Amino acid sequence: MGEYPPEGRARTDPHTGARVRQVTDHPSINHHPFYYLPPMDDAMRHVVFVSHRSGRPEIFVERQQDGTLAQLTEHDRLAEWSVHPSHDGRYVYFTDAGGGWRVDVGTRREEQLFSFDDGRIGIDGHVGAAMGTTTVSRDDRWWAVPVSFGERSRMLVVDTGSGAADYVLEADSIGHPEFHPDDAEWLRYAGPYHARIWVARRDGSDHRLAYERDAAAKEWVVHETWRPGTREIVTTRWPHGMIGIDVDTGAVRRVCSFNAWHAAISRDGSKLVSDTTYPDDGLMLFDAADGVGEPQPLCASEASNEGAHWNTDHCPYDDGPTTVYAPQHTHPHPAFSPDGRQVVFTSDRGGFAQVYVAEVPDQS
Numbered sequence: 001m002g003e004y005p006p007e008g009r010a011r012t013d014p015h016t017g018a019r020v021r022q023v024t025d026h027p028s029i030n031h032h033p034f035y036y037l038p039p040m041d042d043a044m045r046h047v048v049f050v051s052h053r054s055g056r057p058e059i060f061v062e063r064q065q066d067g068t069l070a071q072l073t074e075h076d077r078l079a080e081w082s083v084h085p086s087h088d089g090r091y092v093y094f095t096d097a098g099g100g101w102r103v104d105v106g107t108r109r110e111e112q113l114f115s116f117d118d119g120r121i122g123i124d125g126h127v128g129a130a131m132g133t134t135t136v137s138r139d140d141r142w143w144a145v146p147v148s149f150g151e152r153s154r155m156l157v158v159d160t161g162s163g164a165a166d167y168v169l170e171a172d173s174i175g176h177p178e179f180h181p182d183d184a185e186w187l188r189y190a191g192p193y194h195a196r197i198w199v200a201r202r203d204g205s206d207h208r209l210a211y212e213r214d215a216a217a218k219e220w221v222v223h224e225t226w227r228p229g230t231r232e233i234v235t236t237r238w239p240h241g242m243i244g245i246d247v248d249t250g251a252v253r254r255v256c257s258f259n260a261w262h263a264a265i266s267r268d269g270s271k272l273v274s275d276t277t278y279p280d281d282g283l284m285l286f287d288a289a290d291g292v293g294e295p296q297p298l299c300a301s302e303a304s305n306e307g308a309h310w311n312t313d314h315c316p317y318d319d320g321p322t323t324v325y326a327p328q329h330t331h332p333h334p335a336f337s338p339d340g341r342q343v344v345f346t347s348d349r350g351g352f353a354q355v356y357v358a359e360v361p362d363q364s
Helices: none
Strands: 009-012 019-022 046-051 058-063 069-071 091-095 099-104 110-115 142-149 152-159 165-171 175-179 186-190 197-201 220-227 232-238 242-246 252-256 260-265 271-276 283-287 296-299 342-347 354-359
Touching: 046 354, 058 091, 110 152, 142 175, 165 197, 175 220, 186 220, 197 232, 220 260, 232 260
Parallel strands: none
Antiparallel strands: 009 019, 019 354, 046 058, 058 069, 091 099, 099 110, 142 152, 152 165, 175 186, 186 197, 220 232, 232 242, 242 252, 260 271, 271 283, 283 296, 342 354
């Protein structure tokens, strides 16, 4: 495992004037965690990313004090989209083909927390549950991991202190889980396209579908996240904008009306940042609560945004089996820093996916 000199270099977006810093510069795939997961620890000491520079995915950090890069893992079959930094900055959690692990950021010691019996986590796929995303609660006490068993999926919840692990619920499909940012008692996850947004308590009780999509209109609901300070999930209604769903009352409201693709929310729940495609207008900042969501350009991503199935006005899966080629490292997946002043994103603008950080302009 190696130490690498800083690879960062900064430039100014020619259209918005935003300062954009390139974190990685290696001829291999490099990307940060998925859009609704933290790309940094709460103290913002490290930018966490995955790099293939060794020939396989491994976890790295960029140290913010000096810009140096450090390889944290040397791990065969690491599931690169399972990576989740702990909020206190001590660990990075991840899975492989056999179980769940964490690596100590300071010592680089890898520790296995659980092993799968006859289950598996998707590590080779590009979309949906096959990505193998996981979630760590804001207090770092709980880790939830979807595990597939044949045609069914189960949610495994791990106590990161004691190591106790229990399967709390089972469903046809479980993908992209997320603990509520203010209440580790609650989880949301993505089910199949026709019944997408589900919520449950951490023990598996109160398990229910939170939103009934308009099947007649072939409504495509995708890329959801909790809004902090509320009981609302904001989600893309592709390509017609975003809506907010109150999981207690069922009330639905408009969030924005532009083609927000993967939208991440700030820690205070006040603003969203999203990439765009078909057309790609770059990364956009917008208000999370005003019911208008007027987009304000942050910067261009210039990512290739692979995925021709997104060029549609309805859910393509309603039309029958769809072949999807959408490698996720070609998508920007913008995510806020904990203080909301930076946005981390990925772009393959130079031929290889690299990690970037854009500074959010002062809105005061």
